Amino acid sequence: MSDSNYTPAEIEPKWRQHWLSSGLHNARDEDPRPKYYCLDMFPYPSGSGLHVGHWRSYVLPDCWSRYKWLQGYKVLHPMGWDAFGSPAENDAIKKGIHPAVGTRANVENFKRQLQEIGAMYDWSREVNTTDPEYYRWTQWIFLQMFRKGLAYKAFMPINWCPGCKTGISNEDVVNGRCERCGAVVTKKEMNQWMLRITKYADRLLTGLQALDWPEKVKTMQTNWIGKSEGAEVTFKAVAADRSEHPLKIFTTRPDTLFGATYMVLAPEHPLVPALASPTQLAQVDAYIANARNESDIDRTSKTEKTGVFTGAHAINPVNDEQIPIWISDYVLMGYGTGAIMAVPAHDERDYEFARSFGLEIREVISSPAGVAQEAFVGEGVMINSGPFSNRPSAQGRREIVKWLEDQGLGRATIAYKLRDWVFSRQRYWGEPIPIVDCSKCGLVPVSEEDLPVRLPDVERYQPTGTGDSPLAAITDWVNVACPKCGGPAKRETDTMPQWAGSSWYFLRYASPHAADALITEQGKKWLPVDLYVGGVEHAILHLLYARFFTMFLFDIGVVAFEEPFRRLFNQGMITHVGTSGKAEKMSKSKGNVVNPDDLVRDYGCDSLRMYELFVGPPELDAEWSDKGIEGVHRFLKRAWHWVVQHEGKWASAPDRDVLVERHLLIKNVTERLEAFRMNTIVSAFMEFINKMTSSRHAPDRETVEAFLVLMAPFAPHFAEELWQRTGHQPTIFGQKWPAWDERYTTADSVEIAVQVNGKTRGTIVVPSDAGEDAVVEAALKDAAIHRFLDGRHVRKRVFVKGRILNLIVG
């Protein structure tokens, strides 16, 4: 009979339609069960569609959501679109397709493909960052930050991407290149909107501790925030013209203060013009001009330190010593105070610089090998340090800071690597920044009732490259009455970065249609996110920004928690051999993309789902194998036949062996799900079916039902169809996750390995509960084992119940 065959092409669309129309996956606010919020990182809907690598990231959380569902939670598992961004804008430039139009088409395609996964997304909660009803709240958040002084405009040198022709944030720069387009990032002085994320540095750091996140991600964020405890010390700088200027430096080693033999300012340091002596001015100017034009890559890839003497000197507050002030690009303006005291004896960089320029190296921490060859950066006993000599450096550090504080020359302080977030983009396809610049009132926020500030249509989407956004050319949009005084004013024409919309989208899913609030009281009950699944590539950018936004929204009372994502799981990517000949991340340009649509057509969605899980441990990268899917497809066919074949002919009572297999399967699947070891769960299912199909016992109904419920998160269509065929009403997702009974998870008898002097010489089958004496007795009777004893005396025996017996002889 044809309908006894496994035909995914028929059953899968049918059940998807059924689930969709019955609203099975919709999260209901009024549902009394406990909530579980499982979130996938929402995609950028690119024109090339999903490949099997994307699939992997969506299958895992879907599987987990369905498991939680069967465990009795009301599950929120939403999906949406991070749809602002340059590819849509580039299409607009190239093909003349309006970004909104192109984005809409891409979303349609993505949505179709995602639905083919059979994922239980609640499409009634779909969000799109480019929807004005969505971005009005992105703008609203910006306004709240503006009111609290967290959004400010500043003229300063920032990272400029010549590829994207826009300013970008520090986080957007990866190894000196633009995270988005790969161009080498340069510097540009611009008037920029900034977000004061540094105000949250300490909370962003300490908040990490309680999170159930991969250590790797926590470490990356910790490094990014880069907290250092130290001291700020004020030196007196004396210019060549005898003018005096306080010069503040930051150091983590105030205990080495007596070893400071020169000072270094960053080329951008504001004191440089005042300090440079006339004789040195030309050299100083040349050095600064050069530094300004250099990219970070140029700057950090130098083999030797460079620098120039200013002609000025500084007075060391601890010993009144006069030391030269230099300028070098190894000191960064953005960190600490942009100036350092150089202690070459105890700092590798200072050591290198001192060597290059013949500056004094003075040892002030006693080091075993001296400092003739290299800097000593460890702790030790202080020497050559006046009244502070002969102390351990850690103690001296505290005493010197105390002394500086008493003298009003310094204080203990903390420095962070984290910088404020450059939030302006000179691009079209983003959220307009809702600020109006009035010549009379200054920067005035658009009033909240006037949100959203809609993105107007333009004719030219090209980034201008001049530092102005394409919006600047739309004069009838730009010119507006000041919200405060009604006088003539201009709109801000920069847009927000793509990270803006993704920094809070997880909140909007909880009440996506609320018109008068970012989130409703009812919606708040879904939050925070219980499990967040996505790639490790967002370890810093998105995850740091989202935490910052959430903390801010907590501070102004919008949400009741500071950390949005309790648990984070980074799944590995799929690699595949492409034109380069080696396995790489899938991408169109590498020619190694595998399209899931073909696989769904040939094998069915459930086969692809299970293969995506079977391919390897979810947290590791996995190489795609075109043949691999056939294994799970065969398994599904065999499992299908096993169920259909026994339908209506169930064993009236379970055979003991079948019972054990059932309980073992429940235990294995459940425990391995909890540990996110989905790949071994698929193996467990295969083993189960292998045993069942080779068993002479027919299964009982309860065993088959348990099998189907366990399979439901993995192969939902398969499970739902067979659920119905075995005489149930849909849906199987109304069932309860089965429980196992430890009494039935051990077989009656067990095979034990018998070793002689540590080498396995045979196996014997004994009752599971057999004790040492019984096993030894059985082993000695076994001919194969007996041979190895060779008549020698058993001197010692090691017995592990149910596992092994080791006989030591001779």
Added chain:
RNA sequence: GCGAAAGUGGCGGAACUGGCAGACGCGCUAGACUUAGGAUCUAGUGGGGAAACCCAUGAGGGUUCGAGUCCCUCCUUUCGCACCA
């Protein structure tokens, strides 16, 4: 350079707190059924050896009755960080 993770058959990968290494799957080899099969089923499949056995988890040591697993020294790969004072 610093830090983290990893290294197991032809391939992807199993192996719970030290206990029969290679589960499960791909591939491969035979055979069965077939007009045919890239369908399905059965058997086999780490290496060496005729066999008894021996050798095998990146390399080398160590601890232990017993090590893929623990300890030490290296090697390789991947990923972070990298003038942050």
